């Protein structure tokens with residue numbers, strides 16, 4: 001299944017379970033009403049603070065915007081919608097929230113210390129500022145000047161204005177395309193957040209629906225933050241497989257029997273010197289992908305630089321050898337196609353030339369050293385040392401081979 005779909009599976013399941021319980025078990029929702037009402041006020045500032053600390057500004061702005069919107073909903077929109085000022089605030093939120101999520105998606109990576117970051121932050125609290133100042137605007141007849149089209153509803157039982165669709169539809173399409181281009185968890189969240197907010201305002205008369213929807217969104221954002229924290233700590237940024245810290249952590253929890261293989265790309269320095277660091281990075285990504293496909297229950301890690309590790313928990317070296325051979329072969333037989341190295345920076349010209357000339361291909365090989373944990377090796381550091389020794393032998397014997405110590 002494509003990544004852009006698998007990444008949405010968990011949040012989709014949470015939303016479906018949430019909505020099913022809202023529709024099917026309203027008494028359950030009632031029992032938890034206090035928790036639901038307060039959860040966004042607790043979770044969203046916490047997420048904003050941790051995201052600021054992690055310099056994940058887009059997540060911080062998202063949490064601030066949701067918090068501001070929730071405050072407006074709880075402070076001003078719990079009275080009859082027929083009251084004009086209530087309706088104006090409701091309309092204002094519907095028009096603003098989709099656009100503001102798009103602003104965060106586009107400019108959200110800017111630090112709040114920069115001018116554009118300050119502007120984004122100001123825009124995130126704009127719903128609050130406008131909600132507070134609407135009585136003042138009303139005195140100056142601004143509210144009376146709102147065209148009649150904004151009062152036209154989607155259907156009789158809903159207060160959602162038809163005009164609000166002009167904000168929701170393009171914003172959802174934009175955020176969907178943004179996610180499809182690069183499916184990160186936060187980008188997926190923005191799409192879900194808009195859909196949930198749309199449903200919330202469509203069925204706004206349902207009791208507790210706003211507390212429920214904002215609690216679900218806060219929960220999802222919290223899960224995404226935890227996942228991103230995990231990736232930051234344990235996943236190697238270039239290759240997207242677990243890094244050395246994850247290996248060290250894993251090795252502390254292993255039993256007495258396991259096999260460890262150290263893998264190293266052959267002549268990688270020469271490769272880098274010939275093709276450049278960027279092509280070297282492409283090769284490391286390809287090697288990591290192939291290593292990650294290891295069979296036999298092996299777990300792949302990037303040890304550092306051009307060195308990788310595969311761990312076979314509870315397995316001896318003889319069991320691991322054929323699986324490692326398969327990895328070695330799959331890398332040796334793979335031709336990585338390169339973009340023309342003298343390709344101009346300009347993309348249009350580049351495309352024209354690519355049509356005229358075939359892309360180049362490169363091949364690399366890897367050497368593998370294998371060691372298994374035995375009674376005479378006291379700890380994991382010793383096993384790594386042994387695997388390193390075996391790797392050295394594999395290099396000495398001519399590379400592109402697996403050697404067991």
Ligand SMILES: Nc1nc2c(ncn2[C@@H]2O[C@H](COP(=O)(O)OP(=O)(O)OP(=O)(O)O)[C@@H](O)[C@H]2O)c(=O)[nH]1
Nearest residue numbers: 264265266267268269270272277280281305306395
């Ligand atoms: N492109 C790229 N190069 C890296 C990265 N990390 C380490 N390297 C390069 O990997 C090369 C490692 O070279 P060496 O350790 O000398 O070994 P080698 O050339 O692979 O030779 P053998 O191991 O003896 O086959 C160095 O040129 C490093 O700059 C990285 O993240 N990206």
